[in-house]
Amino acid sequence: MSETRFDVIVLGAGPGGYLAAERLGHAGKKVLLIEEVALGGTCLNVGCIPTKTLLNGAKNYLHAKEAGQFGVDATGVTFDWARMQAWKDQVVSGLVGGVGAAERKAGVTVVNARGHLDGPGKVTAAGTTYTGDHVIVATGSVPAMPPLPGAADNPAVVDSTGILSLDQVPARLAVIGGGVIGVEFASLFSTLGSEVTVIEMAPEILPFMDDDMAAQLRKAMSDVTFELGCKVESLDGASVTYSKNGQSTTLEADVVLMAVGRRPATAGWGAEEAGLEINRGIVVDDRMRTNLPNVWAIGDVTGRSLLAHAAYRMGEIAAANISDPEAHRRGEVMRWHTVPWAVYCMPEAAGVGLTESQAKREGREVLVAKVPAQMSGRFIAENGFKAPGSAKIVVDPLTHQVLGVHVLGAYAAEMIWGAQAVLEMELTVEDLRQVVFPHPTVSEVIREAAWAVKL
Numbered sequence: 001m002s003e004t005r006f007d008v009i010v011l012g013a014g015p016g017g018y019l020a021a022e023r024l025g026h027a028g029k030k031v032l033l034i035e036e037v038a039l040g041g042t043c044l045n046v047g048c049i050p051t052k053t054l055l056n057g058a059k060n061y062l063h064a065k066e067a068g069q070f071g072v073d074a075t076g077v078t079f080d081w082a083r084m085q086a087w088k089d090q091v092v093s094g095l096v097g098g099v100g101a102a103e104r105k106a107g108v109t110v111v112n113a114r115g116h117l118d119g120p121g122k123v124t125a126a127g128t129t130y131t132g133d134h135v136i137v138a139t140g141s142v143p144a145m146p147p148l149p150g151a152a153d154n155p156a157v158v159d160s161t162g163i164l165s166l167d168q169v170p171a172r173l174a175v176i177g178g179g180v181i182g183v184e185f186a187s188l189f190s191t192l193g194s195e196v197t198v199i200e201m202a203p204e205i206l207p208f209m210d211d212d213m214a215a216q217l218r219k220a221m222s223d224v225t226f227e228l229g230c231k232v233e234s235l236d237g238a239s240v241t242y243s244k245n246g247q248s249t250t251l252e253a254d255v256v257l258m259a260v261g262r263r264p265a266t267a268g269w270g271a272e273e274a275g276l277e278i279n280r281g282i283v284v285d286d287r288m289r290t291n292l293p294n295v296w297a298i299g300d301v302t303g304r305s306l307l308a309h310a311a312y313r314m315g316e317i318a319a320a321n322i323s324d325p326e327a328h329r330r331g332e333v334m335r336w337h338t339v340p341w342a343v344y345c346m347p348e349a350a351g352v353g354l355t356e357s358q359a360k361r362e363g364r365e366v367l368v369a370k371v372p373a374q375m376s377g378r379f380i381a382e383n384g385f386k387a388p389g390s391a392k393i394v395v396d397p398l399t400h401q402v403l404g405v406h407v408l409g410a411y412a413a414e415m416i417w418g419a420q421a422v423l424e425m426e427l428t429v430e431d432l433r434q435v436v437f438p439h440p441t442v443s444e445v446i447r448e449a450a451w452a453v454k455l
């Protein structure tokens with residue numbers, strides 16, 4: 001008879017769940033990982049990885065088209081959507097295979113079924129009841145579908161999963177929602193030639209981004225039409241009717257992407273019946289403990305930060321605190337304010353910590369400096385004198401502690417971890433000025449921003 005008793009049962013194998021399982025397996029725990037769809041979860045199968053693979057194809061296409069200014073003749077460059085899709089599928093299946101291998105190496109037992117939480121320490125999957133000393137809930141999130149007239153069962157409407165496997169690039173794409181997912185797909189399809197309109201209810205795209213950086217990004221994405229402060233009223237096929245200041249407009253498209261956000265997957269697997277406290281997501285403390293004994297929750301399902309790297313860290317924190325009840329004293333707690341974000345549009349954007357706009361809204365005093373990306377020689381060499389890009393730093397006027405760093409332009413996502421470390425270590429702007437940056441690198445714009453602050 002197969003084993004039904006485990007030290008830890010993990011429900012959901014996205015970045016949060018699979019990494020927690022792996023860490024616990026390596027720590028010598030007997031771990032069961034239950035996943036109903038595919039290892040890797042949203043991120044690997046229909047999120048971070050497939051989008052970035054397609055965006056890289058679009059970026060190569062754009063670079064080839066613009067290569068003339070760098071002395072490279074790539075006239076007549078074209079792209080093949082079917083081959084881009086095939087490459088995306090190859091990347092995804094390779095990485096999913098890698099997760100399976102990593103779990104095996106860590107000695108984790110994987111069950112491919114839908115799990116149901118029957119109470120602390122008890123989970124049923126495919127007719128078998130498993131018991132464990134601890135349960136980690138990592139069921140992720142699902143796309144939100146607003147109850148708009150004409151949206152349900154409309155074949156012209158796709159979500160972020162459906163749009164990944166369109167059989168052709170749409171001539172006209174309407175994107176409802178100007179958050180990360182909406183902006184990334186707008187960037188992808190506009191680069192590939194679609195006529196893209198983003199309809200956003202808020203006065204600016206990317207609500208977590210510094211207002212003037214978001215405006216700069218929007219202007220840089222000049223092929224996309226942004227309709228801000230607009231409320232979508234209804235859909236009729238691929239016609240989208242929205243209103244602004246009481247005036248109604250109908251936009252004709254071929255495909256409509258519903259990208260109004262995602263909601264924590266808290267329903268349908270026993271969370272409420274088991275007595276888990278839910279407030280938007282499953283309520284957790286900074287060690288990822290829920291209100292139920294030995295039931296932990298990590299990743300998107302907590303509703304705290306819907307990002308894969310936040311899920312990884314939450315998974316590590318839960319694993320560390322399960323393995324050692326004193327782990328929190330060694331700093332194994334979630335520090336939500338230092339989670340960086342990145343948007344892989346063209347140009348790329350990334351940030352960590354407080355924005356100037358946020359500080360203003362909170363009535364808080366901050367020192368800020370913003371420098372153009374052209375302060376970096378490498379940026380000019382590789383992007384030109386007029387390419388959009390900038391770096392902004394937000395500093396506490398009394399302690400000089402760095403509170404936020406925001407970057408727009410090539411490699412932004414790759415360099416933001418350095419700024420994250422500055423925030424994590426609570427460094428001052430003077431500390432940051434003493435750091436030696438390699439030259440020439442685009443990351444030098446962060447150093448330039450640090451020197452531009454008037455203390």
Ligand SMILES: Cc1cc2nc3c(=O)[nH]c(=O)nc-3n(C[C@H](O)[C@H](O)[C@H](O)COP(=O)(O)OP(=O)(O)OC[C@H]3O[C@@H](n4cnc5c(N)ncnc54)[C@H](O)[C@@H]3O)c2cc1C
Nearest residue numbers: 012014015016036041042043047115140299300306307308
């Ligand atoms: C289009 C798109 C692009 C994105 N791009 C990025 C990006 O570039 N960077 C980034 O940081 N984040 C990105 N994200 C967000 C990222 O995918 C999520 O933050 C991340 O996947 C969350 O990880 P998770 O482990 O919490 O849950 P998920 O990855 O959602 O995994 C949860 C898993 O649990 C399984 N599950 C649910 N219920 C049950 C059950 N009852 N029994 C068994 N299994 C169950 C699901 O099948 C799923 O596999 C993107 C998301 C989307 C949709």
